[in-house]
Amino acid sequence: MRISPRRAAAALSAMALVGSLSACGGDDSAGDAGAPLEFWTRSGPEGATTYKAILAAFTAKTGIQVNYQGVLEFDTQLQTKASSKKLPDLWVNDASLLGTYQGQGYTTPVEPGQIEGGDAIDAATWQQNKGLDGQLYGVPYSRQAFGTLVRVDWRKKLGLPQPKTWDDLTALATAFATKDPDGNGKKDTYGMVVPGSSKNGYIGWWGISYIWQAGGDILAPAGEGKYKSVINSPQTRTGLEFIRRQFCTPGNVVPGSLNLTTSEAPFFQEGKAGIYLTGPYAFGTYDKILGKDKYEVVPMPKGPVSTTTLGDGENIYFGAGSQKSDEAKKLAAFLISPEGQEIGMKAEESKYPTVRLPVNRGVDVHKVLGDPRWDLIQKQYLDDTKTFVWSIKFQPIRQALGEGVNAMMSSCDSDLDAGLKKLDQAITAELKAQDVLG
């Protein structure tokens, strides 16, 4: 086909315009030495308000401008930025994503000495951030333990004691579902809130504490940075039997839970369910919506082996390719300083703390918050928590765990042994794909 001069001109002008659009596309500041520091967190509006308060104090103190974004669909958005090689200069997200970020080269290593005030963080807490290559990735920002929240007014009205064991917990859930604890004459209350969706491995996140309490586990070290799956054990089966007992006792779990994520499960604050195993970041919201006097945080009820609960946290990660690493380190230093941590804990405006348990040894939870619920969470964290394996790409393992447990809970007659065998194969395959199978 012969191309006329007019056609060629039209095509060229189109391409030139596309070129210019591509060149000026987006408002990315990351990687640009002259632009403000780009800082992201995985936060909704409430968490973002708390971060903004910290950043206002940081800018007032240092004069460094920060372009901050609280992002809800964080992983999707971060991948988009990574594809265009314009990651934020630094971001805060779950500690369990450390291996994923390190394995993909998203983050750069860091030494405690490089961060002003880095020595105020325990060596053990720093060591949690060790990647598979032995280097530290990310600065610890916040830590937490999951806690059991119970509607204290319901419990007292029914004359029941605080649950001390799994059986107590089951009995309490059944009582909340069947004995009309809100006294409205309707059968519209339930026992536990369970974010039971397999999306992002939610049910695995929620249920892992019970698996650990039964003596089960997901992975075990196999030496030299390798791991093996240990999910297919009688102990894990015991934990899953307990979880299934809740799903299969009508009302013990909010109906429809197998498709719910945390953001779709507001039943505790709405007064529809009386028990929720969740992170302490929810206290502020529940105090506002439900009332501080309506619920209590109880010590973790004991399973057959222990009272272990999920320990988790958030890290500050430095984006690869950033040209502002000095300023990023200054912001990280402020985020872990007593001032930054206290603003994040108090969350005066939003009541949504972004620092749960401080990583800075100089900050006293009791002094800052004066709240026995937080003291209990700290005690639980120090005494009896376990974390996921952060050094490997744990997200796909959590996804597999969530899918496996979701499938096993979907029927009261499902074959748990076959389900565990299948889950074991899926986790082993994932470890192999990551080249960390021992």
Add this chain to the structure above:
Amino acid sequence: MTTVPLTRRARPLVAARRGMLSGPGWLPWVLLLPALLFALMFKFIPMVEGLRMSLFKVQPFLGDQWVGLENYRTVLTDSRFRSALGHTLLLGIGQTVGALVLGFLLALLLEGQTRSLWVLRTAIFLPVVTAVAVIGEVWRILYFPTETGFVNSIAGWFGLGPFGFLNDPDQALVSVMVVGVWTAAPYNMVIILAGLAGIDRTLYEAAAVDGVSRWQRIRYIVLPGLRPAISVLLTLAAIRSLRIFTEVFVLTGGGPAGSTEVWMTRVFSLGFQRNDLGVASAASTLLLLVTVVLTLGMRLLTRQKESGS
């Protein structure tokens, strides 16, 4: 492509049109430019990039690794993808047939010029203009799996249920399908209404003189008259059903027990939850290929039928 010589009757028509749009030859290109640019930026460049990524292990900061057709092999041998394909096809066929039948019935019921019909048609059309995410949230409430749930309380009047709906792996796919039919049927209704308006009324009168039954009228006049409309609807439905995502993601997220996992939720899960963009791209590329083949096949089939009829 073969060129067909213009008939004598067509030539003056084309000339008249050219006259109406007289102006420099580049004008249409300039007018098209914004749309072309958007298509290039948001469709064609990402499409080519997706094709490229499907051949690599994607890791932007460590350098992408060439893996050839390995990602395609992974997709084709993955049992989860196979079951997702099965669910996608079941959902696609169920929703297409369901929405077509319901749309046809609605169109027959609401055909006419009466003013009140317009109000009713608008009310029935509402699901089409409502965001799918909102529809999903509303249906999740309607489907609440106890006797206090809205749909279950209605079923209770007839001594049925309570049903598990989205919470039961055996019912979840059908429950999602019902939402899809409810959402798509009004759109089909509008297209079929337009098709019905195009049918020559004298055929009905002639049929009435011949004393045909209502069914015979539908069988021999209405359905043949609607063939072009139905062919468009089938083509659109085939494409739409293959890339179904939002309804499933909002309603169930692919659960429980993977019973509603479709091709696109699996792609999403691999791409954004497992960070495996190479395999996710390969799966998307396969979906594109299947869509193109299916669309061309459908066009070919309907063209043959139209030329044969």
